[in-house]
Amino acid sequence: MQMVYGAAPEDTGGMTANQRPDTARRPDLDGLFDAKSVAVIGASGTPGKWGFGIMSIILMRSGSREIYAVNNKGGEVLGLKAYRSLEEVPGTVDCAVIVTASQYTPAAMEDCVRKGVKFAVLFPGGFAETGEEGAELQRRVVEIAQRGGIRIVGPNCMGHFDAYSGLFTLPYEIPVKEGPVSVITQSGNSGVAILTTLSAVGLGLSKYVSSGNEADLHFEDYLEYFGDDDRTKIVLGYIEGLREGRRFLNLAGAISRKKPIVIIKAGRSDKGADAARSHTGALAGADEVSVAAFRQAGVIQVDEISDLVDTALAFSGQPLPRGRRIGLISMGGGLGVISTDALRSYGLEMAQFSPATIDRLNSELSNRWSRGNPVDPAGDPIVYPLVWPLFEDKNVDAIMVVGGIGVVGGLATLLPVHPSLRNEYARIVQASEQQELDNIDKLLAFRDRYRKPIVIARTVSGFKTEETSRVAEKMKQNYLTPYPSPGRAAKALARLVEYSEYIGIAGGRS
């Protein structure tokens, strides 16, 4: 087999048994992501149950939309009247969230058809992913839904949300803020891991969907919708197998010209593909093929969730570089060597500074500095005055700083605190914090003026002020969150460069 997503006239575009060739046009998902009325079928007041988590979060986040609890036992759920059936719900229901076990799902879907529901989010597992019996049950549910024109998310999914509309069908309370990232995931647990990792680095989201078994709505449908969504600036995806491979590549090719698409394609290895088949019954393509086809469509492929989020962080805050010549500043010579190795291993180039830049660095530093790129101040504890000349140097396309930025109090916080000096240290840290805040403002202004990305790598763990300071908060808010290592910063920067070359902002390799 030459290509999984091959171009032979008669091929199926990589579609599996789960194909739906007649719907290769963008479904209108506004009613899914901003449903005005939502019913939770299987709502529960018992902590630990899915129907409890989902119900609580909808209630906390829902804003002005109508929320209904449906539970065949009646009574109350979290202070809300629980209707014994969907029929009893007084108003219309745009979106039904179904949490009841798989064997009750056909009946619940029949209720949805009668009620005129538009979208159903199906949490239960026990469908196609478990074998032929489950697949048959899944087909029945889809048939019922299609009769009523209902579009299905899932089954075997873990919810969806729109951070701007405020509709959340998540079972867990994950701190989600508004932002530029949208996520489509074929694994619910991977989705939770992606969301908590995004949150940890300060990234906000537009839309999220756990697509589950994709019995009706496919990865490609969400991708097309997110491609047109102005609030989505970056699309992240977790894929085990695509139902409409050719459509995916066509969509990705078009969307990736406008916004980056970053994908984990899981199941690339032999045994990983076996695991994917057992997990979602997905057809996992051979790795080398999808790598080539994905790359041709402008898709940025990564291996791990941390890598996915690292990449999203770079694209969230940074302008696209005009080339691959990196100016590197490292607080320590050895760290500069490690960082240079990392940049080179990703094919980036070390910028040749202009004579004016060298002069300016000479005037800031003792004659022990490295006199070139990487800039190693060789003990002089300054960093920001070294950054400004690099922004202004036309030979520098992007900047990487290793250590020194965002560490309130600097190495002072690692100095031994003799009891008599406590107050003095507190003063040092406070003054340093204000100075850092001012410098970060200036850095952001330089970044905007010169349209050059700057990535920061942390080198020392455990600074007392690192995680909690106002500086850390400000850096997060401006998507300047430091990467945990030079290698990860370099890799994220390389992705920016490659994408910039792909869309034609940066030239190719020199």
Next chain:
Amino acid sequence: MQMVYGAAPEDTGGMTANQRPDTARRPDLDGLFDAKSVAVIGASGTPGKWGFGIMSIILMRSGSREIYAVNNKGGEVLGLKAYRSLEEVPGTVDCAVIVTASQYTPAAMEDCVRKGVKFAVLFPGGFAETGEEGAELQRRVVEIAQRGGIRIVGPNCMGHFDAYSGLFTLPYEIPVKEGPVSVITQSGNSGVAILTTLSAVGLGLSKYVSSGNEADLHFEDYLEYFGDDDRTKIVLGYIEGLREGRRFLNLAGAISRKKPIVIIKAGRSDKGADAARSHTGALAGADEVSVAAFRQAGVIQVDEISDLVDTALAFSGQPLPRGRRIGLISMGGGLGVISTDALRSYGLEMAQFSPATIDRLNSELSNRWSRGNPVDPAGDPIVYPLVWPLFEDKNVDAIMVVGGIGVVGGLATLLPVHPSLRNEYARIVQASEQQELDNIDKLLAFRDRYRKPIVIARTVSGFKTEETSRVAEKMKQNYLTPYPSPGRAAKALARLVEYSEYIGIAGGRS
């Protein structure tokens, strides 16, 4: 050039201008790491000065040894009488820590000779790393020292310590506890990064040295000494260039049979080598050569500090596996696919479980579980009962668990906390904590009984109880600290397997 550390009869074994061919035998460094009397020349009471940090830490940590402050201004330093010169110090001085600027170092060394000092730790830069003038100054200092039989650490170094003897000449207060790791670093700042990262994952140290310019004592001297040190179970190194390449390879070949040697060889790339030359004037070998020569000597080579510490963590706590067949448990199918891909990418094999194991897992889990390796409980929120059968299965050489272990309260901590349920959640978390502590005891007992390594990967960031719980503490103490991602856990496990094969505990690839 075939080999940098080649075997041609007449070659110099990779030695540079800084060679010292006459001392290819183990120097006795007991007097360096456990000096009974120490003088700090350039001791200072001014926070921010090196002489302050070093002096404070020696005083805090020194125990019963004699500590003297020397400062040509006299007076007091941190409550201690400051002698105007080394000569005035009343007792003997085994070890002198010299913090004064480079131009005063020859005079300070003359004082050391007169005083009968055995070891000098030279912090100042401004020597060979700055050019020919500095190199000449460095040669003068070495000549003076050799007249008195003084052995030199540095210059241009950032101190040394022995966590067991309690002698610390570090300028920063880094939380260091006793443990199995020893570190030799040719970069002081990289050393600080290594130490804080080791501390963050709970690893303790035996000995540490920042070797600086290696004017006298070389990386190889420390390596030989650490090779014979019973408390050192793992040697970590940061290398830019070796002075005695052949000696290094001979030593490494012998030591790596007894204990793992894990090395960052920085300056592997073209521009990285340039940066290394500018940093320490080191001769950086071409990457492909050193990779081959290092591997032949059993050296485990890594790229980043995080990787160095990940590897040290695996070797600190884990028995060596008898093969490369991994049993994988993942709390989530997608995470299982990602993790399988990661294990395969490092050449590890997925174990084929015995029928007995499958039976036992069947009895623990609903019929929705993955029925094979990786074990995906498909929603059943249990993990420990899945671990025990894998320890007992003869087809499993090592275990990796992704998610589920060490997260107190489990996903409950991500559940929405309705105010009326606060107490109930607190109870859940508390009960869960005790249960986790018991289970971890049991896990450690299984690990010891079956001599199988188990690595744990964290998947979800931001659990409220993750970092601070007694469980996290217990895991750290037993070197079970979770890796931040499946990829990093898999890589560390692969290193264990490869080393185990190298020393012949595990067979080769099947």
